[in-house]
Amino acid sequence: MSLQDPKQFGKVAVLFGGSSAEREISLLSGNGVLEALRSRGVDAHAFDPAERDLVELRREGFARCFIALHGRHGEDGTVQGALELLGIPYTGSGVMASSVAMDKVMTKRIWQADGLPTPKYVRLAFDQQSREQIRAVPDVLGLPLIVKPPREGSSIGVTKVEGYSQMQDAVALSAKYDADVLCEEFIEGEEVTCAVLGSGLDAHALPVVRIAAPEGAYDYQNKYFTDDVKYHCPSGLPEAEEHEIQRITLAAYHTLGCRGWGRADVMIRASDRKPFLLEMNTSPGMTSHSLVPMSARAAGIAYEDLCLRVLASASLDAAGGAQ
Template sequence: MFDLSSIDPRALGKVAVMFGGTSAERPVSLMSGAGVLAALQSLGVDAQAFDPAERPLQALKDEGFTRAFIALHGRGGEDGTVQGALEWLGIPYTGSGVAASAMAMDKTTTKRIWLAEGLSTPPHLALSRAELTRERIRAIPDTLGLPVMVKPPHEGSSIGISKAKGYSDMQGAVDLALQYDDELLFETCIDGPELTCAVLGDGPAAQALPVVEIRAVGGEYNFENKYISDATEYVFGSLTATLEAEVQALVLKAYRLLGCRGWGRADLMLRRSDQKPFLLEMNTSPGMTSHSLVPKAAAQVGLPYPSLCLWLLAQARLDSRA
């Protein structure tokens, strides 16, 4: 599936590596994009940096770019917005199309789709800013139990997320999340290890990569432990073969239900009491930093970072030509 022998880097044309952008995840995107750009250039691809925060998207067409590698994260880059613009410009791009990107970026919508098809995801409530009275906030743990995860559903990279361990923590967690979103997602906190599983490919041919168990300092896989600290451990092979296969099958179903293509990464929790996996979210433009998990998983199947970037770029296409 990952045969690179037929890919001629020069035949891929003039490539825009899109990174930076205007979302709260801009710092992470800058790191991802720098890595992708260097990798593609090292293989002979005519790849150039393109930051949508600094240049109009029409410049992609005007300057003769023929493909785009999307290394943008968050709103404006991972939510179908840029994908739609590239469709209009007729420039093939990496990753999922407009609809799948938009659905996956909204954690609440994603959960509703998964639940409708019987896939496991933690119990949750979605409430708008107007609904978040003090009385309503204090009552949420009565429904979901404690601890409660409080999330802005349209952000990634753990931005704005916190764990409310008691009733007294709820208001502070809500105030933080409301800095990033006008609708919040409240989720039962599953007790157990956090897992992630990447997928490469499309439809029936999509392949789940090895599952990673994340062991963060203090059990908190926050922004610091994701992108800055070197203390977080990423462990392959910690699951039994049967459980690994179960997680991979669940992730593939989740990926296909959303209509994802190219690549993606699902984050999950594994309930300690019965080893049941629960889906948290699907990332359609995963990180490509030195700490990122898709490159780590791809390396486990013989696809080093530069080769992964080249393979993903070769898969670039438009919804209209899918």
């Protein structure tokens, strides 16, 4: 679809806000997208699913949706399923890819099955969280390790555990957000992220962003509300490393069945420079601090044009991913 005539998109709903733990970030993302689309002449309107029923989208004649929701009930296949039933094309991955990518344990299982590198892990289901079971995790994964809810984003509920004595509190914090708890091998090294635009054979990886956080604390606060984190794009990595990260990111995207756009978080192990996939975001942030717009800029794509490209890719599963 051409990006020349904004009228071709019809009436567009930018879905943002929502009811997840990432609502605050979604509001920032959505307002950025809304302003960008309007600045390019798109008939775009704000729509917060936490305040309005999705059925109103059809009633009010919306032709497509830009999903700027993050986390549950936005990035996990539920909104995507509702829009499939309403017959309204939407941005990003379809129902299954969204649902799987939202669950870090399922994602890791699929990546492992396809031979893609991801850190070792232990899943503590809701009925596997006795003191003894929790205490045994470092014996399997070593220390330090990471404890996090498998179905949250934005570093919410995440703890870096340095010793056995921290395990109980770390699991308790994670369990506030998710009944299951994901314990993951800690990869000592550099954190990078790599975005993908497009679907099928047209999907391509954008330039890698290298993240330098104070004391390695790339947490919720530092991600969104401070300027202490430094982002490098171009990444400054050796060309072969950049290409390998782009290669495994694209493979991870295809393996999960993603489309439209996405962003993988990757750790590069310092000891041997091997990259490990952490997770795939199917509705990446679009705030002023966000990494996909930064990567797109390095590839010569302005923020407004990025929003138009993503909007142009809106489709339905029922249409076989084509629009």
